[in-house]
Amino acid sequence: MKKIGILGGTFDPPHHGHLLIANEVLSALDLDEIWFMPNQEPPHKQKSKSITNEDRLEMLKLAIEGNHQFRIQTIELERNGPSFTVDTMKIIRANYKNHQFFFIIGADMIEYLPKWYKIDELVQLVQFVGVERPEYNHDTIFPIIYVDVPAMEVSSSIIRERLKKGKPVRYLLPDSVIQYIEENHLYGT
Known part of the structure; x- marks a missing residue:
């Protein structure tokens, strides 16, 4: 049975924190692969209006290039409307019967879990993996495996803001992603 970690997000843009x-989760849990799963319409936040799904997908391809254990799962981009994890996981589990899934969430999402759509059903479909961060409360009634990850205070929103202001983003993003952003004049560059 293959052990697959799933890291969902807007990846708007994908950065070194995601990688x-x-x-770290791949190594800590001895997983076979990590699937990066870009959302179509996350119910809890807005993605950039000016960036297309194709741009996000291309940046993600560039970001994971060269790591044979990193893959992209586009199931949520292929559906319309809000992306509810429980619906996505039902489809994935039906298509990959001989796989065990570990859904990676940040510390901010651990606090938000009680508000996830059909969370009681979702915890039967997937094992949650929480990435710890000291400024968040990790107390939850839901079964979570915790993985320590070196702190890297970077987010896509910080990067978008820096790009808009013309500030450097080197070392926050893979060079190939920076080049794609500049060549395609994304985020106000």
Whole structure:
């Protein structure tokens, strides 16, 4: 049975923090692969209006290039409307019967879990993996495996803001992603 970690997000843009989390969970839990799963319409936040799904997908491809254990799962991009994890996991489990799934969430999402759509059903479909961060409360009634990841205070929103202001983003993003952003004049560059 293959053990697959799933890291969902807007990846708007994908950055070194995403890659660090994926790599640390892959190693800590001895997983076979990490699937990066870009959302179509996350119910809890807005993605950039000016960036297309194709741009996000291309940046993600560039970000994970060269790591044979990193893959992209596009199931949520292929559906319309809000992306509810429980619906996605039902489809994935039906299509990959001989796989065990570990859904990676940040410390901010651990606090938010009670508000997830059909959370009681979802915990039967997937094992949650929480990435710990000291400024968040990790108390929850839900079964979570915790993985320590070196702190990297970076977010896509910080990067978008820096790009809009013309500030440097080197070392926050893979160079190939920076080049794609500049060549395609994304985020106000």
